[in-house]
Amino acid sequence: MDHTITEENGFKYVEEGEGNVLMLLHGLFGALSNFYDIIEHFKLTHKVVIPILPLYELPVEETTVMGYVNYVERFVAYKKYDKVIVLGNSLGGHIALLYALKNAEKINAVVLTGSSGLFESAMGDSYPKRGDYEYIKRKTEVTFYDPKHATKELVDELFDIVNDRNKVIRVLATAKSAIRQNLGEEVGKITSPTLLIWGNNDTITPPFVGEEFHKLIPNSKLIFIDKCGHAPMMEQPEEFNKHLETFLKEVASN
Numbered sequence: 001m002d003h004t005i006t007e008e009n010g011f012k013y014v015e016e017g018e019g020n021v022l023m024l025l026h027g028l029f030g031a032l033s034n035f036y037d038i039i040e041h042f043k044l045t046h047k048v049v050i051p052i053l054p055l056y057e058l059p060v061e062e063t064t065v066m067g068y069v070n071y072v073e074r075f076v077a078y079k080k081y082d083k084v085i086v087l088g089n090s091l092g093g094h095i096a097l098l099y100a101l102k103n104a105e106k107i108n109a110v111v112l113t114g115s116s117g118l119f120e121s122a123m124g125d126s127y128p129k130r131g132d133y134e135y136i137k138r139k140t141e142v143t144f145y146d147p148k149h150a151t152k153e154l155v156d157e158l159f160d161i162v163n164d165r166n167k168v169i170r171v172l173a174t175a176k177s178a179i180r181q182n183l184g185e186e187v188g189k190i191t192s193p194t195l196l197i198w199g200n201n202d203t204i205t206p207p208f209v210g211e212e213f214h215k216l217i218p219n220s221k222l223i224f225i226d227k228c229g230h231a232p233m234m235e236q237p238e239e240f241n242k243h244l245e246t247f248l249k250e251v252a253s254n
Helices: 032-042 065-079 091-102 133-141 152-162 165-180 207-216 237-253
Strands: 006-008 011-016 021-025 047-051 084-089 107-113 194-199 220-225
Touching: 011 032, 011 065, 021 032, 021 065, 021 091, 032 047, 032 237, 047 065, 065 091, 065 165, 084 091, 084 237, 091 107, 091 165, 107 237, 133 152, 152 165, 194 207, 194 237, 207 220, 220 237
Parallel strands: 021 047, 021 084, 084 107, 107 194, 194 220
Antiparallel strands: 006 011, 011 047
């Protein structure tokens, strides 16, 4: 099933279901397909919202982690959401953390999975290697424990990005911004209930990153998923959704 993307007032987003707002923030690569199983599971109990981040539309000087945080703030204000549960994967987790730090009164809970913000192993000095499809395929496979999850659709998407000069410039600008915006000294200020779901086989934000977030964020819970890489909600969706559902019920009952 395809999810309808609404375009209005300069925003593109998906919104399905009713209830407390569960806002999903995607990373640099991939968006809707990454969250398919979360949408299908939680639209029955929550209003599931995905703002499509303008990764390639902002002026280069605004193509920063904080630029995306500002975009999310404008989006939430436009939609008049009262409080949100914010869930971010990879770069989306970094944005979620900064959003939560700036808007504590608008946060019900925070969920991070494979989040940047403390440490991440990027594509490497040789990225982007334009025109080399097999190289891009291997780099996509590294995201997962099981390389079968690096579908042709995902590889084609990444291949198109690295062969588009304007997109590459913005990817690199975002990546440099994320490295500069280290949150080690700030995440301890997050007081909202926080769930950390980490792949035990994540090589991009390895397990020690989840452990460090857990140590730094006071009201946090850390769960590891075996045979799982950087995108647990894609690679182990049933287990991911089970842990997320338990957490959201705990948040709602408090």
